[in-house]
Amino acid sequence: MFALRENRMTVAAGAFCLGAFLLFVGLAIAALLAETGGAGEGPLFDAYIWRVTRFTLLQASLSTLLSVLFAIPVARALARRPQFFGRIWLLRLMALPLGLPVLVGALGLIEIWGRQGFLNAGLRWLGLERPVSIYGLFGILLAHVFFNMPLAARLFLAGLERIPAEYWRSAANLGMASHALFRFIEWPVVRGLLPGVAGLVFMLCATSFTLVLTLGGGPAASTIEVAIYQALRFDFDPPRAIALSGLQIAMTGVLLFILRRLATEPEEGMTGGRTVRRFDGAAPVARLNDGTWIVLALLFLIAPLVAVVVSGLQADLLKLARDPNVHRALMTSAAIALASAFASVSMAAVMIRAAATMTAPRHAGKLAHGFAGMIGASTSLILLVPPVVLSAGWFLLLRPFGDVARFAPVIVVAINALMALPFVHRILAPAMATHTARSERLVASLGIRGFHRLRWIDFPALRKPLLMALSFAMALSLGDLGAVALFGSQDMVTLPWLLYSRMGSYRTADAAGLALFLGLLCLIFTILGTADDVRRPERRKA
C-alpha cells in the first residue's frame, strides 16, 4: 500500500515460498498416492498393518493417560509451593526434555531402567530373577512419559499460575479446605486445559518415530512410522510403505481435526517474577503430598540425564574427539542444521511479511485473505505429514533417478526446514506483527526502504526472535533422526545417525560419549531458542 513496487516483490516472494512448500509436500504425497493405484487392495491391509495401527493408538493413548495423570499432581504441587529452594531449577529441568534429542533421552532411560540399570539391580537385590525389559511397550511408555509429562505439567502449571491472586485470598477468607479448592478453583482450570494438553501429547506420541525405533522391537511393538521405515529400508516393500503412509496421514489428519475442534491451544504464560501468595497447603498432609510429587518428578527426570552425563564422561572422550568419523558427522550435522534453520527462518519471515502486506489494505479482497490464510495453515499443515512420510514419498519419487543417497542432503535439509516451520512461525509471527504495527507507518513516512530498512529497522528490532527461531530450528535439526533415517548412507552420516549405529553395534561407550556431546549441543541451542524475554512487552512509560 505504501511503496507499491516493494510490496509486489514481497508478495511474490511469499507466493514463491508457499508454492515451493506446497510443491515439496504435494509431490511427496502424490508419489505415495499414485503408486497405490497400481497395487492391489486385498493384501495391503493385512493383519500386520492392523496390528501396527492398533499398537500405535494403544501406546499413544496409554502414554497420554500416564503423562497427564503424572503431570496434574506435579503441576498442582508446584503451583501450591510458589517458593522453595531450587524451584526455578526444577522448572528449567522440566523444559530440558523439549530440547533433548530423543535418542539421547532414550540412552539415559536405558541406563536407569534397562537390564544393567538401577531398576533391575534393585529387583535382583530383592531376589527377583527375571529382569524387566525396557524394550517393548514398557520402555515406550516410560520414554513418552519422560518426554511429555514435563511438557504437560508446565502447561497445567502455567494455567494454575494465571489464577488471579484474589481467588486465593477469597478462598482463604471463606475458609475453603484443600479438596474444595481443588474442586472449585484448580480443577476447572485443569479441565479447561485438558483437551488441548492431552491432544498435543497424544499427537506427539502417535507420531513418535525415534523412540519406538530404539525401544520398540519387532512387529509386536512397532508404530506406523517405524513400520514405514522398515518397509522401505529393510523389506523394500513400497506398496506396504504406501499403505502405511496413507494410514498415517489419515490418522494425523483426524487427530489434527479433532484437536482444532475440541481444544484451544494451550499457552505457556509468563511465570517469572510474579509470585502469588498461597494460603493453603500449610497442613502436614499437604506438605507431605506436594513434597512427594515434586521429589518423584525430580528423580524421574534427573536420573536419566545424570546417567547420560556419568556414562558419557566414562567414555574415552579423547578418542572420540580424534575420531574422523565423529568429525565428519559433526560437520554434516552442522551444515544440515545451519542450512535448514536459515531456510526455515527466511521462509517463515517472507511468508509472514507477505501475508501481512496482502491483508493490510482496507479493501483486501477474498484472494488476499485466502492467501494469508493458506500461509497460516501451511505452517501447521506440515504436522499432517510427519518427516518419515515426507521422506518416504521423496524416496519413492527419486528412486527412478538412481541412487537416492545422492539427493540426501537436499531432501534432509528441506524436511528439517519444514519440520521446524510451525515452531519458527510461532516465534516469529507475534514478534513481527508487533514490530509492523509499531513501525510500519513511521518507516513509510520516513521513506526507509529495501536493504536500509532491513539493516536499520527490521533486523535490529527482530534480532532476538530471529536468533531464537534460528537456534530452535538448529536444535531440532541437530537432534533429528526421522528425516535422515531413510536417506542416510555411508556418505551422509549425521551425529544422531552415528549415535544410533554405535548403539546398534553395541559400542555403548562410544554411544554414551556421543550422546553427551549431542545432548549438550542441542541443549545450548534450545536454551538460546527459548529464552523467554522476547514476548514480554516493552516497558512503556506514560
Place this chain on the structure above:
Amino acid sequence: MTEPTAAIELRNVEVRFEATTLRFDCTIAAGGIVAVAGASGTGKSTLFHLIAGFEDADYGEIRILGENAGNRTPSERPVSMIFQDNNLFAHLDVATNVGLGIDPALRLTDEDRKKIEDALRRVGLEGFGRRLPSTLSGGERQRVALARALVRHRPLLLLDEPFAALDPGMRSGMRTLLRELHAEEGNTILMITHHPEDVKALADSVLFLDQGRIIAHDTLDRFLERRDDAAIDRFLGNA
C-alpha cells in the same frame, strides 16, 4: 480556482469502511496551526492518514500544496507526521532516530550531525544524542520526534494527539515549544486533540468532525462562540 496559499485541498474525498463511509471536503490555508477535534471514531485519524498517504481515498482528489498527492508514497509527500506513541525506534539512539529524518539510509555527513545536534538543542534536549528512547520520559520522546520533524523541513506537520500520554505540566511546555517552532519555521501544522485548552492555546483555526463529516471549519474565535451544534457544545463543555 486553486489559491496559491492552500496547503491542503480535499475534494469530495470518500473513504469506505464496512460499516460507514467518511466524506471530506475542505481547503486548509498554508501557514497556520489547525486544531482537528471531534469525538472518537469520527474520522480524525483517517483524515490524517489520507493526507500522509497511509490510506488511499476510494473517491475524490487530495491536493497538497497545489499538487495531486494521490499517487505519491508517504515519504514523497511534503508531510511529517508525529504519532501519539512509538515515534522512535526503540533500538536506535536519539541522534540516529533524528538522523533517519535526514537520510533514511543513514549516510550522515559531519554537517548532518551538526544539524541533528542543533535540532536537539532547539527542542531542549542538548546532549541527549547517545541515549536510548527507553531512558527518556514520554515528553522527551515526543520532543525527539519534533526534532526529527525539524530536520526534515517538510512544509506540513501532522500531529496525531501528540500530548495524549503527557501530564498537564508537560502538555503546556510542549504547547509553548510547538508555538515557538511554528513561529520559526512558518510551516502548516494540523493537530488532533481532545482537549479544548490545547485548541485555545495553540490553534488559529479549528476543523471539527462529527460522524465522518467536517461540520465546522472556523477561525478560533468564531469556533469558540458557536452554540449551534450539540457535538461542539459537548467538546467545549458548554452543554
